[in-house]
Amino acid sequence: MLLVNETPSVNPKDVCYHCGESIPRTTLISVEIDGEYRPMCCPGCAAVAELITSSGLDGFYRQRSAYNERPRQPDATTATQYLVYDDPELAATFTRRDEEGLINASILLGGINCAACTWLIEQSMSAIPGVKRALVQLQQARLDIQFAPQQCLLSDIFTQLDRLGYQPRPFQSSTARQQATFERRAALRRLAVAGLGMMQVGMFAIALHAGDIQGIEANYQALLRWVSLPVASFVVWYSARPFFITAWRHLRQGSLVMDLPVALAIGLAFLASVWATVSGSGQVYFDSVVMFTFLLLLARFLERNAREREQFAWLDAENSLPSAVTVQRNGQWVTVPRMQLQVAETILVNAGETVPVDARVIQGSSAVREDMFNGEHVPRAVGINDVVYAGTLNAEQSLTAQVLVDYRDSRLAALQRSIVQAQTHKPRLAALADRIASWFIAGILLVTALTALVWLQIAPEQALWVALSVLVISCPCALALATPAALTGAATALRARGVIVRGENALEALSRATHLVFDKTGTLTEGTLTLSEVVPLGNEARHDVLAVAAALQRYSTHPAARTFATFEAATDFEHVEYQVGAGVEGLRANDTYRIGSEAFCRELAPDFPSPPDTIRYWIGLCREGVPLAWIALDDRVRPEAAEVIGNARELGLKLALLTGDSSDQGPALAKSLGIEEIHTAQTPQQKMAWVKALQAGGAVVVMVGDGLNDAPVLGIADASFAVAGATDLARSQADFVISGGDLHQLIATVIKARDCRRVIRQNFGWALGYNLCAIPLAACGLIPPWAAAIGMSLSSLLVVANSLRLHR
Amino acid sequence: MDSLYLLIPIALIFCVIAIKLLLWAISSGQYDDLDKEAWRILAEDEPEKTPNATRDTPASRDDPQHD
Numbered sequence: 121m122l123l124v125n126e127t128p129s130v131n132p133k134d135v136c137y138h139c140g141e142s143i144p145r146t147t148l149i150s151v152e153i154d155g156e157y158r159p160m161c162c163p164g165c166a167a168v169a170e171l172i173t174s175s176g177l178d179g180f181y182r183q184r185s186a187y188n189e190r191p192r193q194p195d196a197t198t199a200t201q202y203l204v205y206d207d208p209e210l211a212a213t214f215t216r217r218d219e220e221g222l223i224n225a226s227i228l229l230g231g232i233n234c235a236a237c238t239w240l241i242e243q244s245m246s247a248i249p250g251v252k253r254a255l256v257q258l259q260q261a262r263l264d265i266q267f268a269p270q271q272c273l274l275s276d277i278f279t280q281l282d283r284l285g286y287q288p289r290p291f292q293s294s295t296a297r298q299q300a301t302f303e304r305r306a307a308l309r310r311l312a313v314a315g316l317g318m319m320q321v322g323m324f325a326i327a328l329h330a331g332d333i334q335g336i337e338a339n340y341q342a343l344l345r346w347v348s349l350p351v352a353s354f355v356v357w358y359s360a361r362p363f364f365i366t367a368w369r370h371l372r373q374g375s376l377v378m379d380l381p382v383a384l385a386i387g388l389a390f391l392a393s394v395w396a397t398v399s400g401s402g403q404v405y406f407d408s409v410v411m412f413t414f415l416l417l418l419a420r421f422l423e424r425n426a427r428e429r430e431q432f433a434w435l436d437a438e439n440s441l442p443s444a445v446t447v448q449r450n451g452q453w454v455t456v457p458r459m460q461l462q463v464a465e466t467i468l469v470n471a472g473e474t475v476p477v478d479a480r481v482i483q484g485s486s487a488v489r490e491d492m493f494n495g496e497h498v499p500r501a502v503g504i505n506d507v508v509y510a511g512t513l514n515a516e517q518s519l520t521a522q523v524l525v526d527y528r529d530s531r532l533a534a535l536q537r538s539i540v541q542a543q544t545h546k547p548r549l550a551a552l553a554d555r556i557a558s559w560f561i562a563g564i565l566l567v568t569a570l571t572a573l574v575w576l577q578i579a580p581e582q583a584l585w586v587a588l589s590v591l592v593i594s595c596p597c598a599l600a601l602a603t604p605a606a607l608t609g610a611a612t613a614l615r616a617r618g619v620i621v622r623g624e625n626a627l628e629a630l631s632r633a634t635h636l637v638f639d640k641t642g643t644l645t646e647g648t649l650t651l652s653e654v655v656p657l658g659n660e661a662r663h664d665v666l667a668v669a670a671a672l673q674r675y676s677t678h679p680a681a682r683t684f685a686t687f688e689a690a691t692d693f694e695h696v697e698y699q700v701g702a703g704v705e706g707l708r709a710n711d712t713y714r715i716g717s718e719a720f721c722r723e724l725a726p727d728f729p730s731p732p733d734t735i736r737y738w739i740g741l742c743r744e745g746v747p748l749a750w751i752a753l754d755d756r757v758r759p760e761a762a763e764v765i766g767n768a769r770e771l772g773l774k775l776a777l778l779t780g781d782s783s784d785q786g787p788a789l790a791k792s793l794g795i796e797e798i799h800t801a802q803t804p805q806q807k808m809a810w811v812k813a814l815q816a817g818g819a820v821v822v823m824v825g826d827g828l829n830d831a832p833v834l835g836i837a838d839a840s841f842a843v844a845g846a847t848d849l850a851r852s853q854a855d856f857v858i859s860g861g862d863l864h865q866l867i868a869t870v871i872k873a874r875d876c877r878r879v880i881r882q883n884f885g886w887a888l889g890y891n892l893c894a895i896p897l898a899a900c901g902l903i904p905p906w907a908a909a910i911g912m913s914l915s916s917l918l919v920v921a922n923s924l925r926l927h928r
Numbered sequence: 929m930d931s932l933y934l935l936i937p938i939a940l941i942f943c944v945i946a947i948k949l950l951l952w953a954i955s956s957g958q959y960d961d962l963d964k965e966a967w968r969i970l971a972e973d974e975p976e977k978t979p980n981a982t983r984d985t986p987a988s989r990d991d992p993q994h995d
Binding site for chain 1: 929932933936937939940943946947950951954955957959960961962963964966967968
């Protein structure tokens with residue numbers, strides 16, 4: 121049985137079993153999975169879930185570690201849009217035919233969340249007749265598939281992936297992506313060499329340390345030293361090289377970074393050990409050198425892994441554009457790949473499709489949803505000579521338009537570029553570790569030099585070895601591990617809660633945040649239209665009005681119509697007809713009903729009044745000659761908003777709301793939630809100036825937005841959040857992206873950032889405290905090399921263990 | 929104890945072979961996706977297949993795909 125009370129914040133009965141989104145009140149869709157009926161939020165999720173269970177792949181749901189992405193509503197284009205990939209010319213750009221006549225294709229997948237997805241995809245791809253091999257790479261979100269072209273088509277594979285709820289695209293290998301793979305493999309190679317070397321040298325070192333304690337014959341000691349030498353040399357040359365390179369590069373620029381003490385410790389300890397081996401005197405530190413290299417490389421590799429996991433290859437605005445476009449060529453409408461579009465060609469954008477490119481309307485009128493640019497969920501009406509932009513959604517009616525520019529010059533591409541720019545211009549706080557490194561290394565070098573000087577007076581023959589033991593024992597391993605280990609731990613823990621961490625540096629800023637600024641009201645509202653008000657114009661009861669509206673809206677494809685899906689619909693309608701761009705008309709008991717725009721209703725009921733003045737999305741409803749009601753749709757405040765605002769205040773954060781909207785909606789919202797500071801009618805420039813002024817006053821500003829159209833403002837904030845529904849993930853750019861849109865995670869992230877900061881401080885405290893105790897002992901010549909090696913490893917392990925606490 | 933003079937070099941030769949193998953495996957892309965392999969070992973058995981779908985076992989599917 122399900123333990124419903126186990127997680128009090130989210131009742132699993134209320135969320136879709138497939139995608140985790142909340143379920144509309146009156147929707148009753150469920151799919152039998154694992155012998156129980158699981159609720160589904162929409163037919164799209166149900167279709168995917170049914171497909172998965174009917175293929176015998178229920179195991180997927182038991183194994184996955186994150187909810188799936190909500191699939192797009194299937195529309196008319198789903199079946200045909202992938203047919204373009206059967207065009208050999210286009211297919212050649214991402215496929216390759218091998219000697220046996222099989223086709224090898226690489227496909228980029230949107231919506232992959234966890235390893236279970238890779239299993240699901242591999243299993244269901246292998247079930248397609250003709251597919252020889254399917255292999256998913258989670259890191260790159262890439263599917264490599266091999267199939268016989270006689271038995272199945274590329275479009276079959278794309279369609280099947282789409283039916284599973286993923287968004288397939290041809291994988292175009294870019295230089296950046298190849299570079300990332302290359303660097304990752306290089307890091308792994310260095311790590312592997314250091315690990316194997318550590319085991320070998322460690323074995324010899326145990327014998328040497330044991331020999332130091334209970335005595336060892338000189339010839340065996342020499343043997344063990346001489347065999348350690350080549351192994352350690354190879355590790356230093358192959359694995360530790362990046363430390364030397366980085367340290368040297370920064371030193372030439374006059375800056376002291378963490379890699380400098382690391383390189384010094386490795387280099388000096390190695391050289392001294394070589395000298396000891398050759399001269400047959402003193403101590404060897406080969407094991408410390410190699411272990412140190414391995415631990416540091418391991419920490420950096422894990423950090424890199426955690427960071428890269430968030431940089432999905434499909435996080436690109438261009439990927440939200442359709443791959444196939446209907447274009448007029450030689451007087452005929454043909455479907456071509458979007459990449460082949462030429463400027464000045466005429467394209468057709470059907471209702472419900474995404475506009476593929478910036479274009480000027482030459483025929484038809486419709487409304488486009490431009491929430492990608494302005495966060496506005498109410499569509500903008502467009503007619504002849506208006507410009508529609510790539511990435512916006514054509515909501516109502518087919519448009520014929522002329523292509524204005526290439527994708528690269530489109531508004532969407534410009535927006536993407538401004539995001540990248542904003543991110544690079546962001547004032548980055550110097551990493552704490554590097555700041556500490558500056559004086560730490562100076563201190564170490566000073567102490568080492570002093571020790572050597574003093575011992576030169578007392579016992580010159582021992583001076584080198586004592587000075588060296590100071591350097592090894594003060595080995596900055598723990599210090600170098602302190603930050604990456606904690607940041608990786610925090611990022612992993614946040615990921616499990618649905619918060620994607622893009623900029624780990626921002627965790628530090630977030631922990632010191634003083635101001636929490638909400639950019640536009642959209643971040644505090646649900647972002648979908650919901651019913652807010654019914655203004656009756658006749659005698660009908662509210663309930664009947666809604667039943668009629670719901671019945672008629674079933675036949676509409678307009679985005680507003682989805683709002684009505686949750687209401688019980690009157691059943692006795694016939695001859696219902698959807699008139700694109702106007703509304704719906706239907707017949708009931710010999711009366712004609714209409715729902716839709718003002719003009720549309722007025723045709724049937726000439727005395728239909730104008731809508732009330734409040735800025736809302738108004739829909740008219742009338743019967744032949746009789747106005748019935750105005751129905752207002754609105755973007756509702758998120759239910760958890762008030763609680764989150766309260767929690768933020770308890771954490772000592774000052775709250776503010778900036779909005780570009782000049783209506784009184786913003787102030788009303790701020791007042792009801794208790795936000796003190798509110799600025800309306802702000803242009804993006806004003807917002808940026810306001811944030812900069814705050815920062816100049818010493819404030820650390822955290823900005824919450826929706827991640828794309830407000831990206832420049834988010835970029836200058838010290839830390840930024842994007843609140844996004846799962847399907848908007850690809851477009852959201854911020855330091856933290858809250859997927860699933862649960863504002864509670866905002867507070868959870870702030871708390872986690874503070875925990876992370878505390879753990880980093882504890883780590884530094886421990887590393888420094890350990891050095892303060894150990895260095896004087898080493899300087900007095902009291903620490904034998906085996907104790908130095910053990911002390912160093914233990915202090916590193918403790919730092920890692922402490923950071924692991926952040927996983928909870 | 930004189931056997932050390934023989935055994936330790938042999939151990940080193942094994943170490944060199946192990947490093948070579950590992951570097952080759954990394955270069956051929958077998959370690960590109962660490963998350964999935966870690967998960968797959970715990971995954972349940974594959975579902976029953978339709979007779980026409982003859983497939984390799986997961987182990988041999990790990991063959992490098994880049995040449």
